[in-house]
Amino acid sequence: MISLNVNEKIYNIDADPNMPLLWAIRDIIGLTGTKYGCGVAQCGACTVHLNGEAVRSCVTKVSRAEGQKVVTIEGLSQHNDHPAQVAWNEENVPQCGYCHSGQIMSAAVLLRENPNPSDDDIDSAMAGNICRCGTYLRIRKAIHLAADLQRKEGVSK
């Protein structure tokens, strides 16, 4: 049995320790907001937070996450109100929406580490996340807005 702390809830799961965290989260725990896109850390659709850092869950063994704090898109905020989520809604960012769990999880770490990111900062932080619908301009705009919201709220989640 492997004990996982996902979104502040403990799950004891029976899984191959080599199973990527992605499939443990999706198939065993049943949280499907984290997406499979490439399986080789190229697209970022599977991005989750491991002890606060953005990691690609498709190449992170579930054994590595044992006893660590995992946060998925479902646990980023209680009411879809993390500044990035609010900004994504305000700027109408998603089209098909499939990549945006990962986009938002990457953006959330950027916003925590750099409360006032420039375009270049955004580009380098988000270059690992592919969006086939091509919503990149809106992602950039939304991250700027999220930074504004974060400053106004005076909170950094």
Add this chain to the structure above:
Amino acid sequence: MINSTISRRNFLRTTGVTGAALCLGFAFSSDGKAKVIVADDEGTSAIEMNAWIKIDKNGLVTLVDHRAEMGQGSYQSVAQIIAEELEVDLKDVNIIFAQGDPKKYGGQITGGSSTVRSAYKRLLKLSATAREVLIAAAAAKWKVAPADCYAQSGNVIHKASGKKYHYGELVADASKLDAPKNITLKKRADYKLIGKPLHRKDTPMKTNGEAIFGLDKKLPGMLYAVVERNPRFRGKVKSFDDTAAKKVPGVKQVFVVKMEVFNTIREGVAVVATSTWAAMQGRKALKVTWDDTGFEHVNIADIYSRQQQALKTEGISFKKQGAPDNLLSKSSKVLDVVYQTPYQAHSAMEPVNCIAHYQKDKVEIWGPIQAPDWVQGDISKKFNVPIDNVRVNMTFLGGGFGRKAFLDYPYEATAISKHIGGPVQVIWTREDDTTQGPYRAGISYRAQGALANGEITAVKFRMAGQNIDHWSNPKRGVANDSTTEGFLAPYFESIKNISFADVPFEMPIPNTWWRSVYASTNGFAYESFINELAHEAGKDPLDFRRGYLKDERCQKLIDKMEEVSGWKSRKKNEGYGVAITECFASTVGQICKVSKKAGGGITIDKVWAVMDCGWYVNPDIIKAQIEGSVVMALGAATIHEITFKDGLVEQRNFYDYKMPRITDIPPIEVHIIDNDADAGGVGEPGLPAFSPALTDAIFDLTGKRIRKLPFDMAKV
């Protein structure tokens, strides 16, 4: 089209619904005409029966999206249209996807940018009818004339007294009325929702992980499967050894499965397991020997050299006016060039996947599916199950772009479910998605043109590339019916001698629609050639088009392009390029501005796009679709290409089939022309004009003409 009504009694007799809810939908009669029907209903069954609108006695309004939502916005647009005439607030409505059923919804294939343009007139009428029925019911209760009442935000209000009923209080009475005839639709100026950049209703669930895509759907007792398919199209399985695969914990069954790809069969070995990961591990442990006989193993260089050869022949004439051959042979100033466009994978972020549950005489499908009605018909036919027992459910699609209108993956999932006797989710890995096709075909074009006194005297175009229709239609000897797709109709008024031909070209590579279909390749060739002729004639390419596209809408589009882009005031060291294409009833013009990058190569400074799509629903969705189309076109023009070696696809994943990333994207400014023309498409028409505008901008800056895609901007 929809003035006549089926009487309520007649409707109830044929459907058997009773109870307290108001449902409105259409009945499609045998003559193909849609008739508005009103019915009462018990429970939720009426949704399945045919309604687009259901209002229950508590006032809950449910609207049906009969098309797939793959990013293009049908979920929002269909609801935004209905809510307008129904007079309900979008925040109060619930939206659900229809199941596949062409008898209820008409064609559901989400392609050809057709959701709004094919349905909006009847949806407006339907929702206005619903509103009028509710007003009539309220008026009868108050014993006043319907004209003394109006509807607003889900209520009917009596003007004089201010008394009101919410819709839920009226459904029992309303459902006993027949649909009124002679409905008056709102004027466009009075719209409160249509034409407004409203937030999409599906956005919140796409920012917190709630939206259910195909891969997210689970059925009780469901197993997971991956398939090691023959990596060569049409290949078979000779033998396999599953000893090691079966030792992987969680692996349940391993067996050969056939997948029908149009009229050909590809075989693979299915590994069924208790989790996706276990199935993938089992697959890795498999040893399969392939049978690769009986079909050609193609190489990419051969494809393009054969296309070049083919273009030396005349091909099958598609359209011809005047005597272009005669003028070309006599002219002293002739251009004769070849353009080449690449094979492309769709690479939707959600790889292909499907859930099937086959039971005796009954099949249930769940998945990211663009054509639920086609899947229903296909499964019914191939598995010999009565069509009404095949239920095809659309989830949200994590991108589609044409790939998910293909029928191979629901068929294969059903075959696997039948074999194991239970529900199964079949997952394509990214490598499967990239290597298995079908693809947009790479097409080569030959363009010949003659000029005299700075004007075009003759143009002759030929295309050589795979024809999608040839997979399902054995008919040969006719030209591709999309030979002129993308090319603006007004050119035919001004270019008196012009011909288009399709040179037949066959390859054993499965190919299908890819966003904007033939316009995505035709547009590059045809509009690049107009630019080449303009430069050869010594004319400004935007002014040159003004002279050839005399139609009023084109003139306005060109004026707008010039105005917003600063075309006339461009400076030295700035390259500007232009192209205008039309597809799926919308015209898009693009201007691209480039400059030299310090350290070599070219950078795109800006893209301006002007869209004329006539009547429209949501301008922000239109802008988003054009932004996305430009990004997709940028990738296909400058970054990725599918190639073949010995019958195998050479790209596997995003490390060698690279996608545009946030670092690659220029600013994109979109403008929408306002007019009252019929609605055109939105999801695709923004794509084709980009690559010819880009290459012409590069020519403007460097004098270098690019005729082959993709090309590397760092090496220009």
